[in-house]
Amino acid sequence: MGKKNARQVEEVSGEPNMSPMIDCCFLLLIFFVVNASQITVSKDPSVRMPAAVSCSELKDAKGCVVVNVFTEPEKMTGNALKKYKENYPPGTIWGVSDGSKNIGYAKGQEQQLTEFISKQKEFFKSKNMDEKMIRLYLRGDQDAPWEYSSGAIRCAAAAGVTNIVFGTLPSR
Amino acid sequence: MARHKRIQTEEQSEPAMEISSMIDCCFLLLIYFLVATSLVSEKKLDVSIPGSAASAGPPPPLEPGRIAVRANGSVFWNDEMPVGDAYNPDAKQGTPEYHDQRYMESLVEALKALADQAKAADTTPIVMVTGDVKTPHQRIVDVMAALAEADIHTVGLNTAAQE
Numbered sequence: 001m002g003k004k005n006a007r008q009v010e011e012v013s014g015e016p017n018m019s020p021m022i023d024c025c026f027l028l029l030i031f032f033v034v035n036a037s038q039i040t041v042s043k044d045p046s047v048r049m050p051a052a053v054s055c056s057e058l059k060d061a062k063g064c065v066v067v068n069v070f071t072e073p074e075k076m077t078g079n080a081l082k083k084y085k086e087n088y089p090p091g092t093i094w095g096v097s098d099g100s101k102n103i104g105y106a107k108g109q110e111q112q113l114t115e116f117i118s119k120q121k122e123f124f125k126s127k128n129m130d131e132k133m134i135r136l137y138l139r140g141d142q143d144a145p146w147e148y149s150s151g152a153i154r155c156a157a158a159a160g161v162t163n164i165v166f167g168t169l170p171s172r
Numbered sequence: 173m174a175r176h177k178r179i180q181t182e183e184q185s186e187p188a189m190e191i192s193s194m195i196d197c198c199f200l201l202l203i204y205f206l207v208a209t210s211l212v213s214e215k216k217l218d219v220s221i222p223g224s225a226a227s228a229g230p231p232p233p234l235e236p237g238r239i240a241v242r243a244n245g246s247v248f249w250n251d252e253m254p255v256g257d258a259y260n261p262d263a264k265q266g267t268p269e270y271h272d273q274r275y276m277e278s279l280v281e282a283l284k285a286l287a288d289q290a291k292a293a294d295t296t297p298i299v300m301v302t303g304d305v306k307t308p309h310q311r312i313v314d315v316m317a318a319l320a321e322a323d324i325h326t327v328g329l330n331t332a333a334q335e
Contacts, residue, residue, distance in 0.1 A: 018191075018195075022191075022195060022198070025195070025198055025199065025202060026198065028202055029198060029201055029202045029205065032202065032205030032206055033201075033205055043214075049214065050309055050310040050313040051265065051274070051310075051313075052215065052217055052274075052313050052314070052316070052317040052320075053271075053274050053275045053314070053317045053321075054317045054318075054320050054321040055215035055216060055217050055317060055320065056215060056216055056217075056218070056320070057215060057216075058214055058215060058216040069309065137216075139214075140309040140313075141309060142261075142308065142309055142310040142313075143261065143308055143309070143310070144308070144309040145305060145306050145307065145308065145309070146241070146303035146304060146305060146306070146307040146308070146309060146312055146331065147305035147306070147331060148309075149309050149312065150303065150329060150330075150331045153221070153329055157221055162220060162221040163218070163219075163220050163221075164218075164219045164220070164221065164329075165216045165217070165218055165219075166216065166217040166219065166312075166313055166316050167214050167215075167216060168214065168215050168216065168217055168313055168317075169214060169215065170215050171265065171270075171271075171274055
């Protein structure tokens, strides 16, 4: 009788138990879903972000008009320079994305950048978003001259966007 | 006879849910988020430009503070008091030299004093930041961090006229 039971137990333990692996998998999935940044699409690898000693968490990217401000191509290296050349025409200072493609604006194209920001503002307004929530998210390269960053801010102000968010990385 | 026996065996087996396709989907999502997620997430510094309506009204009861950032990155409070050294792009993160350069203690103190004065006068503190056209963006962000630490968010941003 006892012999029979032992044989039954051996037969059952032959199958691997998948449930702990699935549990781990779900936990990892939840972790990465929570950590995934909402503005992943608009992050440009050609911009070396500045670091700030005291900055706060970017919890909600809703209503952010993202403008990347590049430094001179001579100061870029490696992948940053490669991506810049691939994605934007020569002379681009301000890089934006309309969701489907990258658009680059050079010096002298401030009017076009203002129009782009105005269009984005209208788009957010059409989604019933509060005007205070519509912000310029300035992703400036740490070496970009202030002339370039202030140019983007002027365009945003001309488009009626007066709330500016400076994108940074935490300083270690 | 054999067929009858097989049917009976199938009926007796316990019903099991097919979860392999769900696990496949789960793994695909996991791989997607692994690739898409950058663990060092971006932070922010909020600034609000004083509106044109406010500037058209009566002058603010408290004189706005003035910060000037020169082309070499040196920072001055109210045009005369030096509060930040020239910018050194080669300073390595994590070193005391890097922290000393980024964190402008005397500027933070001056800004906190301005914020306290504004609070006493029941008004919003305003600071005008003027940067040279060639000032590195990093140095302006350092000034913004000091403003954020002093809890000042209404900031006028100007560019110094080229000589």
